[in-house]
Amino acid sequence: MKTVIVIGAQGKMGQAALTGLGKHKVITASRSGEGCDYKVDITNEQSVRQLFEQVGHFDAVVNTVGFCEYANFVEMTEQQWMTTVMSKMMGQINLVRIGQEYIADNGSFTLISGILNVKPIPFAIADATTSGAIDTFVKCVALEMPRGIRVNAINPTVLEEAWEVYGEMMPGFQPVPGTLVGKAFERAVDGFLNGEVLFVDA
Amino acid sequence: MKTVIVIGAQGKMGQAALTGLGKHKVITASRSGEGCDYKVDITNEQSVRQLFEQVGHFDAVVNTVGFCEYANFVEMTEQQWMTTVMSKMMGQINLVRIGQEYIADNGSFTLISGILNVKPIPFAIADATTSGAIDTFVKCVALEMPRGIRVNAINPTVLEEAWEVYGEMMPGFQPVPGTLVGKAFERAVDGFLNGEVLFVDA
Numbered sequence A, B: 001m002k003t004v005i006v007i008g009a010q011g012k013m014g015q016a017a018l019t020g021l022g023k024h025k026v027i028t029a030s031r032s033g034e035g036c037d038y039k040v041d042i043t044n045e046q047s048v049r050q051l052f053e054q055v056g057h058f059d060a061v062v063n064t065v066g067f068c069e070y071a072n073f074v075e076m077t078e079q080q081w082m083t084t085v086m087s088k089m090m091g092q093i094n095l096v097r098i099g100q101e102y103i104a105d106n107g108s109f110t111l112i113s114g115i116l117n118v119k120p121i122p123f124a125i126a127d128a129t130t131s132g133a134i135d136t137f138v139k140c141v142a143l144e145m146p147r148g149i150r151v152n153a154i155n156p157t158v159l160e161e162a163w164e165v166y167g168e169m170m171p172g173f174q175p176v177p178g179t180l181v182g183k184a185f186e187r188a189v190d191g192f193l194n195g196e197v198l199f200v201d202a
Helices: A012-018 A045-055 A078-099 A125-144 A160-169 A178-190 B012-018 B045-055 B078-099 B125-144 B160-169 B178-190
Strands: A003-007 A025-030 A060-063 A108-112 A150-156 A197-200 B003-007 B025-030 B060-063 B108-112 B150-156 B197-200
Touching: A003 A012, A003 A045, A012 A025, A012 A150, A012 A160, A012 A178, A045 A078, A060 A078, A060 A178, A078 A108, A078 A125, A078 B078, A108 A125, A108 A178, A125 A150, A125 A197, A125 B125, A150 A178, A178 A197, B003 B012, B003 B045, B012 B025, B012 B150, B012 B160, B012 B178, B045 B078, B060 B078, B060 B178, B078 B108, B078 B125, B108 B125, B108 B178, B125 B150, B125 B197, B150 B178, B178 B197
Parallel strands: A003 A025, A003 A060, A060 A108, A108 A150, A150 A197, B003 B025, B003 B060, B060 B108, B108 B150, B150 B197
Antiparallel strands: none
């Protein structure tokens, strides 16, 4: 049994991840902290550091959050780009950068990207670009992590549970059940994969 | 004959690009402005906007610059990450975002990434991650550019002309002549390619 910190545990992706982590001791965190063990804002370095210090021993971090702005490229502002970059991209990179100081030997980080970097749709250029950055980041950073620490990313298509919200902007996409995405999180946490992007698509 | 703005024209990559642009009217720009027609800092939105306003009519933008910090991941600071993100990634995205307001119909943007996102080496995690972001960006943004505007990226290995500087950190890499990379810039500017990453590797 591992101690796994799940960030964004109350969200739809967090709930999907939890379906694959049943055998572990799960510690939950989210921005609001509502219904969770801890409160954390991944865009704030002090908040991230505080989370790891408060938790103490942990073997894995599973992140399921990263805020993205959606707009046509020609209408997307610098501010919208930076909000996305500082959350979905730098927020996740900082989780690994700071977390590697605290995580147990042979621990793992599992980040979240998203299928829109390989299946582009209108309005999603910032989401796609930062997902591409995260997919590249995990492939490269895995080669230099100390103490047997592993880093992977889950790159899922839209969840069945989120289809009502996203379906209209994603014509022709086949949603997958959260439990299938949970399997990918399970493989990342329980296996020996390292530097992999685990696509979950239909 | 097209009017092509080449940013970073005095650098080794800029010189490589110029070897492929001999048939065009080339307007040169760089951060210092030394030996160039214009001065531009791609990390500064006002500077970018001023360049395009001063030039007037142009058909293509070729960017050959993007500053990266190099360090081991566990030692790389937030500041080093952000310097790289704001130049190599957001600087180039902003060139397209702002430039598309000014560029001629059927114009083209050619950005620069770099081989380290597919051939990782120590110290280059920020370079690799932002190159991955740029490669993803051009593939996706090309699908929504207005007025026939094209966007591509050149992803070259190390240049023969830069081997003396980078060779020691890139064991086992085969440098390529700048003229070969110039051909890729030529294909991007003169052809109909769109949303492509043109790898130049040996």
